Amino acid sequence: MSIQKETFLRIHPHDNVLVALQNLEQGTEINFEGNTFTLADRIAAKHKFAINELKTGQEIYMYGVLVGKTTSTIPQGGLLSTQNVHHASDGFRLGERKLNWHQPDTRSFDSKTFNGYHRADGSVGTANYWIVVPLVFCENRNINVLKEALVDKLGYKKAKSYEGDVEQLMELYQAGKSVEEILNADIQASAEKADSKRLFKNIDGIKFLNHSMGCGGTKDDSDALCGLIAGYITHPNVAGATVLSLGCQHAQVSILQAEIAKRDPNFNKPMVVLEQQKVGTESELLKQALKQTFAGLVQANQNQRQPAPLSKLCIGMECGGSDGFSGISANPALGYVSDLLVTMGGSVILAEFPELCGVEQELSDRCVDEETANRFMQLMTTYNARAEADGSGFYANPSPGNIRDGLITDAIKSAGAAKKGGTSPVAAVLDYPEKVTKPGLNLLCTPGSDVESTTAEVGSGANIVLFTTGLGTPTGNPITPVVKLSTNTAMFERMPDIIDINCGTIIEGDETIQQAGERILNYVIQLASGEVEPKSVKLGQDDFIPWKRGVSL
Known part of the structure; x- marks a missing residue:
């Protein structure tokens, strides 16, 4: 069988793997850049397969950066998995400043306030x-x-209250119903009015x-x-x-x-x-x-x-329950939101330092000066060393859910997670729990744990948090609205009670990253004005978990 190119994606010209955008069966014929080959394995959507044979010990590139090495030979069209790939990332050092970037057109937002x-x-x-x-x-x-x-x-x-559900279950028990009858009962949640x-x-x-x-x-x-x-x-x-x-x-x-x-x-x-x-x-x-x-x-x-100008917005960029589509749909859409806001004089926070592993060189080169770059590299090095001393370095960051959905190394996860920070220069690097004082992109040292990181971003000043998820994460914050954005349409439709915005439209080709970013920012303006209420606020998801770095004494 033959398929069209839209069913898979090469993220960066230097990548030697492709990402499946839908389930691809073993034996499927792949036509890529004039070459034709068949898949050696079944490739589930979000997972990766080799463009050419990858020999044992060969480097793997995604997003244009090193994300792993093979532990055994992977044939052309073969699946990348934890059985044949392990984490690897490039080293980093103080380099030249790379501060030139293409500022997006913000004219459609120039007259807007919240x-x-x-x-x-x-x-x-x-x-x-x-x-x-x-x-x-x-x-x-x-x-x-x-x-x-x-x-x-x-x-x-x-x-919403579930007290009515408990009352119905009590009535069933008191009426002598069996355990099986109770489990199969159709109970209706009593919708109390606020x-x-x-x-x-x-x-x-x-x-x-x-x-x-x-x-x-x-x-x-x-x-x-x-x-x-x-x-x-x-x-x-x-x-x-x-x-x-x-x-x-x-x-x-x-x-x-x-x-x-x-x-x-x-x-x-x-x-x-x-x-x-x-x-x-x-x-x-x-x-x-x-x-x-x-x-x-x-x-x-x-x-x-x-009324206030959009420059008064400080947006925290967060992800949790990430999947293989995070780095090519929702995260780059947030990156475009970041670039829009920075262009207009606002502030953005990119945190979760374990999920910046492998992109340190790019981010340090984007720091506005050498002092800022050195601080970023020092925080990354110290944090990873402390994690390794406890027997779990950044390489151990991906969760079972991440791995199941295609993020098989920390560097793959990190390269996609970093897309939330867009392309603008890094204005400041902050250590937890420092406050944002400069407009532009701020890097904040936090764990990869999404609730601890969200708690920290808000403590540093985020008055909106945009939270991408590919698997579904029910979390929020007590004082700052947390907007959930799905990386894929299937999850958006399966969990409509916790997800606000669908970015699966990018995967399906119905919307560009730029169009999605503008749609998200327009929603943010409504939210900042109190005109809409995200699901996390409606559900009362008031998660607050401070980061504990030390030991108990």
């Missing part, structure tokens, strides 16, 4: 939240008590940021936690905060206050800080927290949306 919440420090929020956060895990229970007291009464309960009569019309919600840190770890971790929390308190999407401290923990109030001052020297948001060991009884602590928080909400409710 309606956001203007803060005293000049930043603009895409939402208006009050946060309640503990400085140490010992206060998690008190945070939960405050949540139970405030959320429902003030009208912030999410619409309270449309919110007391505070201009406050989007009260968010509770429980975590498992603050004491029992290294001083570096507790200091970083204070920096992260300071990033959330000073974040443009946050109107004010309630902070609960026990008193004796490593993460002290004084450290938090110093981190807040570092990020915003003229900080003037309403903030409640209570220390349980000073206040005394738990009852008194909670009463004071409720009264002072309520008073702060009254102040925060005075904020209203006003």
